Amino acid sequence: MPTPTYINIHTHHPSPQGITVLNTFLQEFQENDSQQYQSVGLHPWHIEEHQGVLNNLTKAADRKHVLFIGETGLDRAIDTPFELQKEVFVQHIQCAEQLSKPMIIHAVRSYPDLLQMRKQSKAQQPWVIHGFQGNLQIAQQLLKTGCYLSYGEVLFKNRPKVIEAFLQTPIDRLFLETDDKKELSIQQVYEQAAQLKEIPIFTLIERISSNFRKLALFEG
Template sequence: MCFFLDIHTHGIQQDPNVRSIYNAGMDTDGVPPGMWLSAGLHPWFLTETNREEQFRLLTEYVGRDEVKLIGECGFDRQRGPAMSLQREAFEQQVELALTCGKPLLIHCVRAYDELQAFGKRYAHKIPMIIHGFNKSPEQARQLVNRGFFLSFGAAILNEANGAARTLREMDSLFFLETDDAAAAIQSVYEQAAFLRKIPMEALKDTIFASWKTIQLI
């Protein structure tokens, strides 16, 4: 694989050596033609009054070829509506993912207990990727054993960080991303290759294997 895959970014990348999935929501103003996208109902912006209309728009939007992932969606106990509403919206998006055959990109903050139950029910049916993973190797193993994939971002640049320690020990497939960080995806790859003690091309092959596994190509 000759390109760097950035599975989740809030920045529009036009480097020909980078293939990124831009978190567009359902607003594609200014997005270059052909750019890969993700779209979902983020828990930060959910309300009782907007959920059904936003979900209706999402069901129309995700059929587009350039939409590769449904998300960000998930759970956040620090910011967002009642967990009951987050749970209902997430389950709707899981069912939509099953219908359209597109993997989920998951936002999760202090709510892994909520997420684990969905992994048990659905992770064997549809790929579910937890973005920006920044927890311990023990937490990572629990999630991977439930069938989740993990994606790591700029947090790995700090070697004392939980994300860096987890990536160093990972023995399963994973992804890399920039999210909303200023760091370039190439820097994230360089650090990941250092932590894994493998050449850059071997790392790219690992990410490509993850990509193939979730059947996005």
């Protein structure tokens, strides 16, 4: 990777700004020669309809430009049985460990479950909790197990507990993202993050670029 730039660790829309990790749902994954960095996984929302595609997970995830496994995870706000979600999540964890790739994780009302699975599975690969909206206490517990936290739209909202967690998230465990928000640019998210943390935006650009190289491009 050349000079430090904006890293959008999780987005559903390709963007010309900086480096983006384009989320690709496993059921839509296509073999191609694209140089676009991607993540691939079966989203908890799609488990019941598309569980069959899990057979293709390792093959798809093994592609060079697939840097992350996911988004995958746990969601207590949907009807899909939680035990089934856990089963599918474990398959993603195994895939990530087998291929030595980090994960992008979707978690709704399930941070304690996630923490428990992180510990139980003894996973070595870093997990990036995307769209993090937890409080300081759960943030610290996740950080202690080697997770990274990624923030996006929430930084513009009046959510004091999440903002407190954000302010206490060390920059070397931090990522930023636009997720599915088309109207939001990654530059805007960086500007907001820099303002909240009261640091120059270039510091964020440099240090998050370094996180990215370490995690995804296997550089010291």
